[in-house]
Amino acid sequence: MASRALILITVAMTMLGTALAASHTVGAPDGSWDLQTNYSQWVSRIRFTTGDELRFQYSAAMHSVVEVSKTGYDSYNGSSPITTFLTGNDVVPLATIGTRYFICGVSRHCDAGMKVEVNIKSKEVRTVQRCRWTGNQRRCQSETALSSAVSTGVDQSTVVRLGLVVVAAGVTLF
Numbered sequence: 001m002a003s004r005a006l007i008l009i010t011v012a013m014t015m016l017g018t019a020l021a022a023s024h025t026v027g028a029p030d031g032s033w034d035l036q037t038n039y040s041q042w043v044s045r046i047r048f049t050t051g052d053e054l055r056f057q058y059s060a061a062m063h064s065v066v067e068v069s070k071t072g073y074d075s076y077n078g079s080s081p082i083t084t085f086l087t088g089n090d091v092v093p094l095a096t097i098g099t100r101y102f103i104c105g106v107s108r109h110c111d112a113g114m115k116v117e118v119n120i121k122s123k124e125v126r127t128v129q130r131c132r133w134t135g136n137q138r139r140c141q142s143e144t145a146l147s148s149a150v151s152t153g154v155d156q157s158t159v160v161r162l163g164l165v166v167v168a169a170g171v172t173l174f
């Protein structure tokens with residue numbers, strides 16, 4: 001009985017861990033790394049957080065991926081690359097917070113729209129709101145938690161979920 005409980009907990013934590021780190025295929029699901037995709041629209045739908053990865057999938061004969069500085073990005077200039085990717089299936093880990101800039105290294109493609117700017121945020125910052133009912137008055141308290149360990153992040157997610165359950169129960173009771 002005890003071992004079965006342990007297995008269930010392990011599965012739940014593994015699923016949560018998968019949900020915390022995401023792989024973002026550039027342009028997907030409607031496009032890819034090509035001349036047609038609107039990348040500013042694509043990034044606007046996604047929240048990039050540390051631990052995620054970018055995946056560039058494209059024809060290596062047609063395109064490339066060049067990570068550049070903001071200056072290179074703004075001037076469509078890949079002549080001073082930070083990193084150059086050429087395989088057609090390139091994975092870029094997003095390890096730290098900040099903004100990163102990618103363009104296509106093929107002549108004129110960047111000008112034609114093959115440029116993407118990705119803003120990576122910390123996933124460890126969470127705002128937790130705790131509410132308490134006193135009679136028919138609800139008192140809420142917000143607290144922002146900062147941690148670096150992934151395991152702590154998992155624990156905090158669990159706390160948030162439990163908090164939601166408590167709030168739902170409160171609404172039902174009152």
Ligand SMILES: [Cu+2]
Pocket residue numbers: 062063064104105106109114
């Ligand atoms: Cu290209």
